Amino acid sequence: MILNMRAKKGTDMMLSMYWFFILFLVTAAVVYMVGLFYGHPYDVRELEADILANSVVDCIIRNGELNSNIISGGIFNENFDSVFLEVCNFNFDSEDSFQGEIQYYGKVDIYSGIGVQNPDFEMKFGNLNIASACVIDSGKDFEALAKCSKKRVYATSSGEQYFVEVTTAVKKGEKNVNV
Amino acid sequence: MKKLVKKRGELLIGNVIFIILNLIFLTILVVFIIKQGSGAVSLEQSYSKQIALIVDSAKPGMKIEVDMQQARNSNKEWYDSNYFDTVVFTDNLVTVKLSEESGYSYSFFNDVKVSYDIYPEGKLLMVVSEK
Numbered sequence: 001m002i003l004n005m006r007a008k009k010g011t012d013m014m015l016s017m018y019w020f021f022i023l024f025l026v027t028a029a030v031v032y033m034v035g036l037f038y039g040h041p042y043d044v045r046e047l048e049a050d051i052l053a054n055s056v057v058d059c060i061i062r063n064g065e066l067n068s069n070i071i072s073g074g075i076f077n078e079n080f081d082s083v084f085l086e087v088c089n090f091n092f093d094s095e096d097s098f099q100g101e102i103q104y105y106g107k108v109d110i111y112s113g114i115g116v117q118n119p120d121f122e123m124k125f126g127n128l129n130i131a132s133a134c135v136i137d138s139g140k141d142f143e144a145l146a147k148c149s150k151k152r153v154y155a156t157s158s159g160e161q162y163f164v165e166v167t168t169a170v171k172k173g174e175k176n177v178n179v
Numbered sequence: 180m181k182k183l184v185k186k187r188g189e190l191l192i193g194n195v196i197f198i199i200l201n202l203i204f205l206t207i208l209v210v211f212i213i214k215q216g217s218g219a220v221s222l223e224q225s226y227s228k229q230i231a232l233i234v235d236s237a238k239p240g241m242k243i244e245v246d247m248q249q250a251r252n253s254n255k256e257w258y259d260s261n262y263f264d265t266v267v268f269t270d271n272l273v274t275v276k277l278s279e280e281s282g283y284s285y286s287f288f289n290d291v292k293v294s295y296d297i298y299p300e301g302k303l304l305m306v307v308s309e310k
Binding site: 023026027030031034038041042044047048051052054055085089090091092093094103104175 | 211212215216228235236270272285289290291309310
């Protein structure tokens with residue numbers, strides 16, 4: 001009887017120690033997961049690149065017609081990039097830019113038809129150093145690089161049909177990923 | 180017989196205490212998780228990014244209302260006395276500040292003028308117009 005009682009007390013003690021160990025494990029796991037989740041900034045670069053691409057498309061194509069600042073009488077305006085930011089109401093300079101570096105990049109290619117290799121009109125804007133991020137495969141190692149977005153649309157001008165491809169990229173790594 | 184009843188009573192009290200302690204532990208964990216999610220620092224980041232993206236996709240002439248009830252609830256005392264300073268637009272940068280020692284800024288590329296008003300009940304009203 002005494003032996004039984006001692007065995008029971010021993011088991012209870014073992015159980016409570018085991019239980020405290022479980023509680024400690026659960027607490028540590030929850031704290032670690034919460035830290036992992038809230039420790040990372042919200043990454044909105046993909047959305048931002050999407051919005052930028054949509055804004056570029058909205059600016060260069062109005063009611064299905066290519067903007068007259070880009071093409072007039074079938075001739076492309078090669079100097080459009082110098083007035084692009086002003087015409088489209090974009091401002092890429094900001095106080096939170098990392099070392100004054102522009103955090104956006106974009107490219108507009110206009111083809112006279114599908115399957116055409118070389119674009120009839122090409123324009124790049126923003127920080128050209130970010131461009132490479134759009135050709136590198138995404139992965140954890142490249143997370144700090146820019147996020148890209150691509151839009152393909154059709155437009156017309158003077159009855160001619162054009163295929164427009166807009167590529168945009170947003171860097172802002174220090175605000176969206178733990179570098 | 181008396182001994183048996185006493186033993187049964189002790190067993191019941193022991194179990195009840197055990198369950199109560201477990202519930203307290205779980206409650207503390209849940210409160211901890213909720214507090215982390217609704218903390219000023221985390222909300223500042225989420226609000227400033229949300230507002231910047233809204234402004235980026237806005238067209239001149241748009242009137243936008245943002246519900247900032249959660250921001251108000253996170254630090255009610257501070258919000259009620261400083262609500263007019265919680266959101267600040269400077270050029271193309273939006274800064275959200277929900278406590279004295281913190282603040283988060285995020286930039287937007289849309290070159291527009293944003294006129295805004297913040298209300299004490301936790302509402303941000305923005306009117307987007309051309310510069």
